Amino acid sequence: AQSVTQPDIHITVSEGASLELRCNYSYGATPYLFWYVQSPGQGLQLLLKYFSGDTLVQGIKGFEAEFKRSQSSFNLRKPSVHWSDAAEYFCAVGLYNNNDMRFGAGTRLTVKP
Amino acid sequence: GAVVSQHPSWVICKSGTSVKIECRSLDFQATTMFWYRQFPKQSLMLMATSNEGSKATYEQGVEKDKFLINHASLTLSTLTVTSAHPEDSSFYICSARDGRRGIQETQYFGPGTRLLVL
Numbered sequence: 628a629q630s631v632t633q634p635d636i637h638i639t640v641s642e643g644a645s646l647e648l649r650c651n652y653s654y655g656a657t658p659y660l661f662w663y664v665q666s667p668g669q670g671l672q673l674l675l676k677y678f679s680g681d682t683l684v685q686g687i688k689g690f691e692a693e694f695k696r697s698q699s700s701f702n703l704r705k706p707s708v709h710w711s712d713a714a715e716y717f718c719a720v721g722l723y724n725n726n727d728m729r730f731g732a733g734t735r736l737t738v739k740p
Numbered sequence: 741g742a743v744v745s746q747h748p749s750w751v752i753c754k755s756g757t758s759v760k761i762e763c764r765s766l767d768f769q770a771t772t773m774f775w776y777r778q779f780p781k782q783s784l785m786l787m788a789t790s791n792e793g794s795k796a797t798y799e800q801g802v803e804k805d806k807f808l809i810n811h812a813s814l815t816l817s818t819l820t821v822t823s824a825h826p827e828d829s830s831f832y833i834c835s836a837r838d839g840r841r842g843i844q845e846t847q848y849f850g851p852g853t854r855l856l857v858l
Contacts, residue, residue, distance in 0.1 A: 661846070670744075670833055670851040671784075717783060721846075726772060726839060728847055730783045
Protein backbone atom coordinates (compact mmCIF):
# COMPACT_ATOMS: atom_id res chain seq x y z
CA ALA A 628 0.00 0.00 0.00
CA GLN A 629 1.10 3.54 -0.65
CA SER A 630 2.27 5.20 2.54
CA VAL A 631 4.62 7.55 4.31
CA THR A 632 6.17 6.05 7.42
CA GLN A 633 7.83 7.83 10.28
CA PRO A 634 8.97 4.99 12.52
CA ASP A 635 9.70 7.11 15.58
CA ILE A 636 6.67 8.53 17.35
CA HIS A 637 8.72 10.41 19.94
CA ILE A 638 12.41 11.25 20.16
CA THR A 639 14.24 12.96 23.00
CA VAL A 640 17.67 14.50 22.48
CA SER A 641 19.87 16.74 24.57
CA GLU A 642 20.43 20.29 23.50
CA GLY A 643 23.52 20.47 21.34
CA ALA A 644 23.29 16.84 20.29
CA SER A 645 22.79 15.73 16.72
CA LEU A 646 19.39 14.70 15.41
CA GLU A 647 18.11 12.36 12.74
CA LEU A 648 14.42 11.83 12.05
CA ARG A 649 13.52 8.94 9.80
CA CYS A 650 11.07 8.88 6.92
CA ASN A 651 10.31 6.10 4.46
CA TYR A 652 7.82 6.14 1.63
CA SER A 653 6.28 3.52 -0.60
CA TYR A 654 4.95 5.50 -3.53
CA GLY A 655 5.98 4.76 -7.07
CA ALA A 656 7.16 7.09 -9.78
CA THR A 657 9.09 10.24 -8.97
CA PRO A 658 8.62 11.24 -5.37
CA TYR A 659 8.32 14.81 -4.29
CA LEU A 660 9.40 14.87 -0.67
CA PHE A 661 8.92 17.40 2.10
CA TRP A 662 9.63 17.96 5.75
CA TYR A 663 7.37 20.24 7.78
CA VAL A 664 7.55 21.37 11.39
CA GLN A 665 4.54 22.15 13.56
CA SER A 666 4.68 23.90 16.92
CA PRO A 667 1.82 23.25 19.36
CA GLY A 668 -1.46 24.72 18.14
CA GLN A 669 0.15 26.11 15.02
CA GLY A 670 0.09 25.43 11.31
CA LEU A 671 2.88 23.81 9.36
CA GLN A 672 6.13 25.42 8.31
CA LEU A 673 8.12 24.03 5.40
CA LEU A 674 11.66 23.06 6.39
CA LEU A 675 12.86 21.73 3.06
CA LYS A 676 11.81 19.88 -0.05
CA TYR A 677 13.23 17.55 -2.67
CA PHE A 678 12.10 17.37 -6.27
CA SER A 679 15.18 16.33 -8.22
CA GLY A 680 18.90 16.88 -8.51
CA ASP A 681 21.27 16.89 -5.56
CA THR A 682 20.04 14.30 -3.10
CA LEU A 683 21.28 16.29 -0.10
CA VAL A 684 18.90 19.15 0.49
CA GLN A 685 19.53 22.12 2.74
CA GLY A 686 16.64 23.75 4.54
CA ILE A 687 15.88 26.46 7.03
CA LYS A 688 16.94 26.52 10.67
CA GLY A 689 20.04 24.45 9.97
CA PHE A 690 18.17 21.32 8.85
CA GLU A 691 19.14 19.09 5.96
CA ALA A 692 17.72 15.92 4.49
CA GLU A 693 19.09 13.23 2.23
CA PHE A 694 17.06 11.39 -0.39
CA LYS A 695 18.12 7.78 -0.84
CA ARG A 696 16.19 6.16 -3.65
CA SER A 697 17.55 2.67 -2.92
CA GLN A 698 16.19 2.86 0.61
CA SER A 699 13.06 4.87 -0.21
CA SER A 700 14.08 7.21 2.55
CA PHE A 701 14.25 10.93 3.17
CA ASN A 702 15.75 11.37 6.63
CA LEU A 703 15.97 14.76 8.30
CA ARG A 704 19.13 15.76 10.14
CA LYS A 705 20.51 18.57 12.22
CA PRO A 706 24.05 18.58 13.63
CA SER A 707 23.24 20.48 16.83
CA VAL A 708 19.73 20.74 18.23
CA HIS A 709 18.47 23.86 19.96
CA TRP A 710 15.73 23.96 22.61
CA SER A 711 13.54 25.87 20.15
CA ASP A 712 13.54 22.87 17.81
CA ALA A 713 11.16 21.03 20.11
CA ALA A 714 8.06 20.46 17.97
CA GLU A 715 6.26 17.91 15.83
CA TYR A 716 7.92 17.01 12.54
CA PHE A 717 6.05 15.66 9.55
CA CYS A 718 7.41 14.02 6.45
CA ALA A 719 5.20 14.30 3.37
CA VAL A 720 5.03 13.09 -0.20
CA GLY A 721 3.61 15.11 -3.07
CA LEU A 722 1.57 13.10 -5.56
CA TYR A 723 -0.11 13.72 -8.90
CA ASN A 724 2.23 16.43 -10.11
CA ASN A 725 2.51 17.66 -6.54
CA ASN A 726 -1.14 18.57 -6.34
CA ASP A 727 -1.88 16.11 -3.56
CA MET A 728 0.10 15.71 -0.37
CA ARG A 729 0.18 12.77 2.03
CA PHE A 730 1.68 13.02 5.46
CA GLY A 731 3.45 10.64 7.77
CA ALA A 732 2.19 10.21 11.31
CA GLY A 733 4.72 12.67 12.68
CA THR A 734 7.62 12.52 15.14
CA ARG A 735 7.48 14.54 18.31
CA LEU A 736 10.86 15.96 19.28
CA THR A 737 11.65 16.79 22.89
CA VAL A 738 14.87 18.65 23.67
CA LYS A 739 16.45 18.17 27.10
CA PRO A 740 18.44 21.02 28.64
CA GLY B 741 6.89 34.87 1.25
CA ALA B 742 3.57 33.22 0.61
CA VAL B 743 1.15 33.67 3.48
CA VAL B 744 -2.09 31.85 4.14
CA SER B 745 -4.49 33.02 6.81
CA GLN B 746 -7.41 31.32 8.46
CA HIS B 747 -10.32 32.82 10.31
CA PRO B 748 -11.34 32.25 12.99
CA SER B 749 -8.42 30.72 14.84
CA TRP B 750 -10.73 29.42 17.54
CA VAL B 751 -14.44 28.68 17.49
CA ILE B 752 -16.73 27.17 20.08
CA CYS B 753 -20.26 26.35 19.06
CA LYS B 754 -23.31 24.45 20.20
CA SER B 755 -24.19 21.09 18.74
CA GLY B 756 -26.44 21.45 15.70
CA THR B 757 -25.15 24.80 14.54
CA SER B 758 -23.08 25.44 11.43
CA VAL B 759 -19.61 26.92 11.45
CA LYS B 760 -17.79 28.58 8.57
CA ILE B 761 -14.00 28.71 8.38
CA GLU B 762 -12.24 30.98 5.91
CA CYS B 763 -8.91 30.35 4.25
CA ARG B 764 -7.21 33.18 2.37
CA SER B 765 -4.02 33.40 0.36
CA LEU B 766 -2.75 36.87 1.15
CA ASP B 767 -0.01 37.52 -1.36
CA PHE B 768 -0.53 34.99 -4.10
CA GLN B 769 -3.31 33.43 -6.12
CA ALA B 770 -4.25 29.91 -5.15
CA THR B 771 -5.48 27.77 -8.01
CA THR B 772 -5.91 24.92 -5.55
CA MET B 773 -6.77 24.89 -1.88
CA PHE B 774 -6.74 21.93 0.44
CA TRP B 775 -8.53 21.23 3.69
CA TYR B 776 -7.04 18.97 6.32
CA ARG B 777 -8.23 17.72 9.64
CA GLN B 778 -5.91 16.92 12.52
CA PHE B 779 -6.86 15.10 15.69
CA PRO B 780 -4.75 15.56 18.84
CA LYS B 781 -1.31 14.02 18.53
CA GLN B 782 -2.10 12.71 15.05
CA SER B 783 -1.14 13.56 11.52
CA LEU B 784 -2.99 15.67 8.99
CA MET B 785 -5.70 13.90 7.06
CA LEU B 786 -6.70 15.38 3.74
CA MET B 787 -10.42 16.05 3.63
CA ALA B 788 -10.86 17.65 0.25
CA THR B 789 -9.18 19.46 -2.60
CA SER B 790 -10.78 22.43 -4.30
CA ASN B 791 -9.83 24.12 -7.52
CA GLU B 792 -11.01 27.67 -8.10
CA GLY B 793 -14.36 27.72 -9.79
CA SER B 794 -14.87 23.97 -9.56
CA LYS B 795 -16.55 21.62 -7.15
CA ALA B 796 -14.36 20.22 -4.44
CA THR B 797 -13.05 16.68 -4.60
CA TYR B 798 -13.59 14.88 -1.32
CA GLU B 799 -11.51 12.07 0.10
CA GLN B 800 -13.13 8.75 0.78
CA GLY B 801 -15.11 8.79 3.98
CA VAL B 802 -15.58 12.56 4.10
CA GLU B 803 -19.24 13.59 3.91
CA LYS B 804 -19.80 16.18 1.21
CA ASP B 805 -23.03 17.42 2.75
CA LYS B 806 -21.40 17.70 6.14
CA PHE B 807 -18.32 19.62 5.09
CA LEU B 808 -19.26 22.17 2.44
CA ILE B 809 -16.35 23.68 0.57
CA ASN B 810 -16.50 26.74 -1.63
CA HIS B 811 -13.55 28.10 -3.61
CA ALA B 812 -15.13 31.03 -5.36
CA SER B 813 -12.01 33.09 -5.96
CA LEU B 814 -8.27 32.66 -6.34
CA THR B 815 -7.69 33.94 -2.82
CA LEU B 816 -10.53 32.53 -0.75
CA SER B 817 -11.87 29.13 0.15
CA THR B 818 -14.40 28.38 2.86
CA LEU B 819 -15.19 25.24 4.80
CA THR B 820 -18.61 25.07 6.42
CA VAL B 821 -19.22 22.38 8.99
CA THR B 822 -22.97 21.90 8.87
CA SER B 823 -24.97 20.76 11.88
CA ALA B 824 -21.81 20.33 13.89
CA HIS B 825 -21.59 17.63 16.54
CA PRO B 826 -19.00 17.00 19.25
CA GLU B 827 -17.23 14.43 17.08
CA ASP B 828 -16.50 17.21 14.58
CA SER B 829 -14.32 18.93 17.16
CA SER B 830 -10.86 19.05 15.69
CA PHE B 831 -8.08 21.22 14.31
CA TYR B 832 -8.79 22.20 10.72
CA ILE B 833 -5.91 23.35 8.56
CA CYS B 834 -6.07 24.72 5.06
CA SER B 835 -3.31 25.04 2.52
CA ALA B 836 -3.04 26.81 -0.79
CA ARG B 837 -1.00 26.36 -3.92
CA ASP B 838 -0.59 28.18 -7.21
CA GLY B 839 -0.31 25.28 -9.64
CA ARG B 840 0.42 27.63 -12.53
CA ARG B 841 3.89 28.18 -11.08
CA GLY B 842 4.82 24.61 -11.90
CA ILE B 843 5.18 21.28 -10.25
CA GLN B 844 7.75 22.50 -7.75
CA GLU B 845 5.42 25.08 -6.26
CA THR B 846 4.66 23.88 -2.77
CA GLN B 847 1.58 24.11 -0.63
CA TYR B 848 1.54 26.89 1.94
CA PHE B 849 -0.31 26.17 5.13
CA GLY B 850 -2.57 28.31 7.23
CA PRO B 851 -2.24 28.51 11.01
CA GLY B 852 -5.26 26.30 11.60
CA THR B 853 -8.68 26.67 13.20
CA ARG B 854 -9.56 24.85 16.36
CA LEU B 855 -13.22 23.87 16.51
CA LEU B 856 -14.89 22.78 19.71
CA VAL B 857 -18.49 21.64 19.52
CA LEU B 858 -20.31 21.46 22.82
